[in-house]
Amino acid sequence: MAEANLKKAIYKQLSRIGKAVASSPRLELLDLLCQSPRTVEALAREAGLSVANTSQHLQVLHAARLVDARKEGLFVTYRLADQQVCEFYRTLRTLAESRLAEIEAIVRQFNQGRESMEAVEKQALLERVRRADVIVLDVRPTEEYRAGHIPGAVSIPLRELEAHLSKLSRRRKIVAYCRGPYCVLAVEAVKLLRAKGFRAVRMEQGVPEWRAEGLPVAVGEEAK
Amino acid sequence: MAEANLKKAIYKQLSRIGKAVASSPRLELLDLLCQSPRTVEALAREAGLSVANTSQHLQVLHAARLVDARKEGLFVTYRLADQQVCEFYRTLRTLAESRLAEIEAIVRQFNQGRESMEAVEKQALLERVRRADVIVLDVRPTEEYRAGHIPGAVSIPLRELEAHLSKLSRRRKIVAYCRGPYCVLAVEAVKLLRAKGFRAVRMEQGVPEWRAEGLPVAVGEEAK
DNA sequence: CCATTAATCAATCGAACATTTGAATAGCGG
DNA sequence: CCGCTATTCAAATGTTCGATTGATTAATGG
Incomplete structure (x- = not known):
């Protein structure tokens, strides 16, 4: 029966x-x-995996055609095969959030004892950036910033934040963001900034969320 | 480090x-x-699996909160936990179609040697049904028709089609549909109808695709 | 309350998977 | 062309998964 085989x-x-x-x-x-292309080594470091293990996982993703590999000199850079893959990942995450109560519980437990972060409405944000009303601060590593960031955002990776506080105005409000709702970089940044007397809030959305909402995303270095 | 554990x-x-x-x-x-809720036994029969095996797979789906089980008398009826699950499944399928060339090859190979089916534009279809210009024919099992069908569609399951040809007008064009692009019921129906002298075409979309496009879906028995 | 039917459970076995380790390959820079 | 580095490959480990089988539970009808 050919039909059964087809299915x-x-x-x-x-x-x-x-x-x-x-x-x-x-x-x-x-x-x-979803944040930016990367080498095997960089991915292994970020994810806390061995290089060999990372390489094998990447090959599984490659076999499913979700990522592409390109050899650039000594390094192999992996990137999403298509923006659609990021969309799919986000759909999976959204489904998990709404179906698996466990996720909410994990996030709640993590946020317990931390200052609640004010929700930032992204619609108004771009306008306020243009008016120089707020500073939007991208605390991810610089290569992720370069691969895509919120227009007008300033890039100071979390690790360098303490050393570069002088770049930030104490008069203006600071909106920090990172990779998305489950990334802790911006949470840490806000904690540090507040301790140093800045007015800072965290925006949960990262660039993928921003992009998914059809909002503009800038690439490359920002003119200072 | 609490942040790593969170992630x-x-x-x-x-x-x-x-x-x-x-x-x-x-x-x-x-x-x-995605077509309709069903009992374990019915799912096993349709998918060609043993009942025990089907039950175990359903429990995996249940553990991931993708489906709900409800005991109704002697039977356990499984259904999607949420319409969002169907959307996720369709996103997965769309991604697979665009990323995995193998799928296109499989479908092409299957369609080889069959009469090419005219593509039906669904926008105009509802209007033509209302004008009694075409007959829309749902050839899925009746319980799936009852769970949701295209407004105005007539239900004749493929198995009963040959015995109920007298219900259909030879003057009007027939548009047959089934579960979706990978379902062969409508292909078979069109083959039969054409052999019997009817003017029939297949519509690739099924009810989930129809619903996903925001088009109306009717439930229950249709007034004849 | 016993027989029947639907579904699940429990135990099993082979296949597939994840991770680690150490060796092999491929592209550079001297 | 030699050594260095990033990555992949290959083998070996323990673990999880998938399907089958037979037993068990749960609801129903006599």
Whole structure:
């Protein structure tokens, strides 16, 4: 019966994508690649995996055609095969958030004992940046900033923040963001800034969320 | 370091969804549940799996909160936990179609040697149904028709089609549809109808695709 | 309350997977 | 062309997964 074979063959193909996102290290790698392309070593470092292990996971993602690899000199740079992959990852995350109560519990537990962060409405934000009303601060590593950031944002990676406080105005309000709702970089940044007497809030959205809402994203270095 | 644990814990939760869709039988079950709720036995029959095996796969889907189980008398009826699950499944399928060239190849190979089916534009279809210009024919099992169908569609399951040809007008054009692009019911129906001298075409879209485009879907029995 | 039917559970076995380790490859820079 | 580095490959580990089988539970009807 040819029809049964057709269906089985198609479901098997679909499951290739499923298998690719069935492991937490691979999801973490995908998340990082949604921010910017990276070398194997950089991915391994960020995700806290061994290089060999990272390489193998990346090959699984590559076999499912979710990422592309390109050799650039001595390094192999991996990147999302398509922006659609990021959209798919975000759909998965949204579904998980709404279906798995466990996620909310984890986030709540983590946020316990921390200052609650004011929600920032992104619609008004761009306008306020243009009016020099607020400073939007991108605290991710610089290569992620270069791969895409909120227009007008200033790049100071979290590690360098303490050393570069003089770049920031104490008069203006600071809106810090990082990779997205589950990234802690901006939380840490706000904690530091407040301790130093700045007025700072965290924006939960990262660049992928920003992009998904159809808002503009700038690439490259920002004119200072 | 609490931040690493937070991330690991979240990716682990996300991978629960991934694992749920990492197996072809489970994807087939999800696909069927996108059409209508069903008992374990019915799902096993449609998917060609043993009852015990089906039950276990359904429990995996349930553990990932993608489906709900409700005991109704002697039977357990499984249904999608949320319409969002169907949307996620369709996103996965769309991604697979665009990323995995293998899928296109499988479908092309299957369609080889069959009469090419005219593409039906759904925008105009509802209007033509209202004008009694065409007959829209739903050839899925009746319980799927009852769970949701295209407004104005007539329900004749493929198996009963040959015995009920007298219900259909030879003057009007027939547009047959089934579960979606990878379902062969409508292909078979069109083949039969054409052999019997009817003017019939297949519409690739099924009810989930129809619904996803925001077009109206009717439920229950249709007034004849 | 016993027989029947639907579904699940429990145990099993082989296949597939994740991670680690150490070796191999490929592109540079001297 | 030699040594260095980034990455991949290959083998070996323990673990998890998938399907089958037979037993068990739960609801129903006599």
